[in-house]
Amino acid sequence: MVPEELPEWLKVYTKKISSMGIFDEKEANHVLVNEYLPGQGIMPHEDGPLFYPTVSTISLGSHTVLDFYSPLQDSTKEDGDLVSSSSSYESRYMCSVLLQPRSLILVRDDMYKVNLHGIAERKEDLVTDKIVNLDKCDDVSVGQTLTRSTRVSLTIRVMPKILKAKLLLGRKR
Ligand SMILES: O=C(O)CCC(=O)C(=O)O
Numbered sequence: 626m627v628p629e630e631l632p633e634w635l636k637v638y639t640k641k642i643s644s645m646g647i648f649d650e651k652e653a654n655h656v657l658v659n660e661y662l663p664g665q666g667i668m669p670h671e672d673g674p675l676f677y678p679t680v681s682t683i684s685l686g687s688h689t690v691l692d693f694y695s696p697l698q699d700s701t702k703e704d705g706d707l708v709s710s711s712s713s714y715e716s717r718y719m720c721s722v723l724l725q726p727r728s729l730i731l732v733r734d735d736m737y738k739v740n741l742h743g744i745a746e747r748k749e750d751l752v753t754d755k756i757v758n759l760d761k762c763d764d765v766s767v768g769q770t771l772t773r774s775t776r777v778s779l780t781i782r783v784m785p786k787i788l789k790a791k792l793l794l795g796r797k798r
Contacts, residue, residue: 626655626675626784626786626787627787628654628787631654631656635656635779638656638683638779638781639652639653639654639656639781640652642681642729642781647679647681647731647733648677648679648782648783649677651677651783651785652783653681653781653782653783654783654784654787655676655781655782655783655784656779656780656781656782657778657779657780657782658777658778658779658780659777659778659780660775660776660777661687661689661744661773661775661776661777661778662775663687663748663772663773663774663775664746664747664748664773665746666689666743666744666745666746666747667743667744668743669692669694669714669741669742669743670741670742670743671696671737671738671740671741671742672737672782675784675786676782676783676784676785677782677783677784677785678733678734678737678738679731679732679733679734679737679782679783680731680732680733680737680780680781680782681729681730681731681732681780681781681782682724682729682730682732682778682779682780682781683727683728683729683778683779683781684724684725684726684727684728684730684776684777684778685726685727685776685777685778685779686726686774686775686776686777687726687773687774687775687776688723688724688725688726688750688771688773688776689724689744689750689773689776689778690721690722690723690724690744690745690750690756691721691722691724691730691742691743691744692718692720692721692742692743692744692745693718693719693720693721693722693736693740693741693742694714694717694718694719694740694741694742694743695717695719695739695740695741696717696739696740696741714743717741718755719740720755720756720757721753721755721756721757722756722757722758723750723752723756723758723759723762723765723771724778725762725763725765726776747773748772748773749770749771749772749773750770750771750773751768751769751770752765752766752767752768752769752770752771753767754767
């Protein structure tokens with residue numbers, strides 16, 4: 626990873642979130658900006674070992690629903706049978722979190738390091754009791770259907786190992 630200066634408007638958020646102490650004494654140095662149109666999502670995945678194992682995400686524009694799954698490589702006991710790593714995501718589904726516009730979510734420890742997270746490719750979301758943060762959400766109740774619009778997410782995190790010096794790519798003689 627080659628370090629680049631973050632734009633000033635983003636530093637407002639990286640500094641504010643870092644000052645909460647969620648990355649130990651480190652300051653966030655990496656921001657991923659994703660845009661999702663209605664119907665777009667992201668496959669269940671882990672973010673990998675390159676990052677400090679607490680990740681913060683600000684949601685802008687639309688709400689979305691972030692789903693968590695137990696890991697692909699893990700074998701899980703279900704009704705006495707071993708479910709192999711080839712079982713579908715459905716059988717590994719754990720729970721969901723409703724990400725409302727202007728919200729901040731922190732994902733850490735095993736939820737970050739062990740489990741997978743993803744966003745289903747849907748244009749609307751049915752609110753169910755699998756959404757574990759409903760008591761923290763304003764004006765939402767089970768049975769409601771929420772229609773997605775365009776969402777931009779800022780995933781703010783710490784990448785501990787970055788190149789100390791900038792690479793001189795394409796340098797003119
Ligand atoms: O947009 C989000 O909230 C999640 C993004 C994400 O999981 C990723 O880019 O790895």
